[in-house]
Amino acid sequence: MAETVDVVICHIWDADYPWDIRVEKVCQSLQVNHEVHLVCRNEKRSPRHEVLDGTIIHRLPSLPRWLGPCHMILGLPFFFNPTWLRAIWSTVKRSRADLILVRDIPLALTAILVGRWYNIPVLLDLAENYPAMLEDQRLYSPKSVIGGIVRHPALARLVEKIVLKWVDHIIVVVEESRDRLIDMGIDSSRITIITNTPPLDRWSEDAPSTVASNDHDTAHFVYLGNLDAKRDWGYAKEYVEAMWLMLQQTEADDYVIATNETHSVREFLEVAFGHVGLDWKKYVELDPRYNRPAEVDLHIGDASKAKKKLGWEPKTKFVTLTKLMVDADIELLRRHREGEIRVAG
Numbered sequence: 001m002a003e004t005v006d007v008v009i010c011h012i013w014d015a016d017y018p019w020d021i022r023v024e025k026v027c028q029s030l031q032v033n034h035e036v037h038l039v040c041r042n043e044k045r046s047p048r049h050e051v052l053d054g055t056i057i058h059r060l061p062s063l064p065r066w067l068g069p070c071h072m073i074l075g076l077p078f079f080f081n082p083t084w085l086r087a088i089w090s091t092v093k094r095s096r097a098d099l100i101l102v103r104d105i106p107l108a109l110t111a112i113l114v115g116r117w118y119n120i121p122v123l124l125d126l127a128e129n130y131p132a133m134l135e136d137q138r139l140y141s142p143k144s145v146i147g148g149i150v151r152h153p154a155l156a157r158l159v160e161k162i163v164l165k166w167v168d169h170i171i172v173v174v175e176e177s178r179d180r181l182i183d184m185g186i187d188s189s190r191i192t193i194i195t196n197t198p199p200l201d202r203w204s205e206d207a208p209s210t211v212a213s214n215d216h217d218t219a220h221f222v223y224l225g226n227l228d229a230k231r232d233w234g235y236a237k238e239y240v241e242a243m244w245l246m247l248q249q250t251e252a253d254d255y256v257i258a259t260n261e262t263h264s265v266r267e268f269l270e271v272a273f274g275h276v277g278l279d280w281k282k283y284v285e286l287d288p289r290y291n292r293p294a295e296v297d298l299h300i301g302d303a304s305k306a307k308k309k310l311g312w313e314p315k316t317k318f319v320t321l322t323k324l325m326v327d328a329d330i331e332l333l334r335r336h337r338e339g340e341i342r343v344a345g
Contacts, residue, residue, distance in 0.1 A: 006034065010097040012088060013040045014077035014106050017057065019289075022127055023103065027055040037095045039087050041075045058091045060084070079109035079159070088114050099123065105130040105156060108163040121168040126177065131156040175341075193341050195332070222283055225290030227266040230298045232258045235316040235324075245310040258301020259314040271322040276330075 009030055013023050017040040027036050031054045042048070042059035050057050060083055063071040074083050084107055092100065092114055100122045102111035108124055115122035135153040164170065164181065170191050172178050178191050234257070242257045273280035307313045316324070335341050 007098045008035045008095050009037065010088065010092050010095060010100045011036055011038045011055075012100065012102040012107050012111055013038060014103060016041050016043050016046070017059075018052065022125075024053075026101070026125070028053065031055065035095070037091055037097065039084075039091050041077065043072065043075060045071075056095075058087060060087055077106040079107060081110075085110050085113070089117075092118055092120070101125060103127060105160050105163060108167065109159065112163065112166050115168075122166075123169045123171060124163060124167040125171045126181075127173055129177065129180065131160060195341060223285050223287040223290065224265065225287065225292065227269070227284075227286070228264055228297070230262040230264045230300070232260075232262055232300045233268070233318050233321055234259050234314060235321050238314055238316060242306060242310065242312045245306075245312050249310075253309070255306045255310065256301045256303055257306055257312070258303045259318070260301065260303055261318060262298060262300040263318050267318075268322055271319050272326050275323045275326045 011023070011027060011030075013020065017023060017038060023038070027038060030036050035056070036054070037056045037058060039058045040060070042062050045062040045065075046059055048059050048061065060075045063074055065071070075081075077084065088100075088107075088110055091097070097118070097120060099120055100111045100115045102108050102122065103125045104127055108122075111122050111124075131153045134156050161184070164184065164186055168190075170181065170186065171194050172181065172191060173193070173195055175193060178188070178193055181191055182188055239257050242255070246253075246255060269280040269284060273283065303313065332341070
């Protein structure tokens, strides 16, 4: 298929921007050949229109602060919210968009309505299992009565079924999400996997077959914030085992699941790059954008209660875990090069 260039894309994101890392990567990748207009929420009362890193941003209108919660209600991302309908409708009309890309379920029906009116395709970026997320929130983070009705998992499942039937194509993050949709009866030809990975230029088909090159002409950089932040790095597989052990107890209780060790981001880089024979200092650049304004410098957990009552303790140490993560990403790169999966770009 010949590469499509200069397509005008209306990207819909149901929260404030900046920043969302997936939205940022998608917009930056699409901007290589296309014009991207991002319609987003405006809880922070930012300027209605601006161009940010090449993306043309259209934010919802804001209300005066003295109106209190009315401003938040104005921007609630529900398909029946006329504020969103007007914003999407007008953006598509003014930009003469050729395609609508909508993130997740809440505004997908609105996008489909506008897409049908202007006879342009609608793509759904299904970054998560939205009904399952709402189910978890219902169980562990109870909402108000109105919130519980509007954001009820059963309603989300119904909306999802309608949306999946009417969108022109669906983007998912992982194979499990694709398999879930196929089990729901969605044709696999309508589904594309685009993982949450770095931009495509770091995974070029023209890159050498080795993990990385010492040729500085082909080097790419990883941009990070605070390298001295220390975290308790644990293996998710073992943490799930701890969850299972909790469920086997006759009485509910609270537990801390951790490794009882702390390591800095800098240590992680040393192990990760060293695992493939590279010097991390040649490939990492500091970017103040990624410094958290309220950084917690040290995280470490005490899992002694879990060890005593559950018989659980971490088995995979920091160095081993880091190497597992690197090996997994190398395998991801191999699968991309062989055409098994696609990455944003």
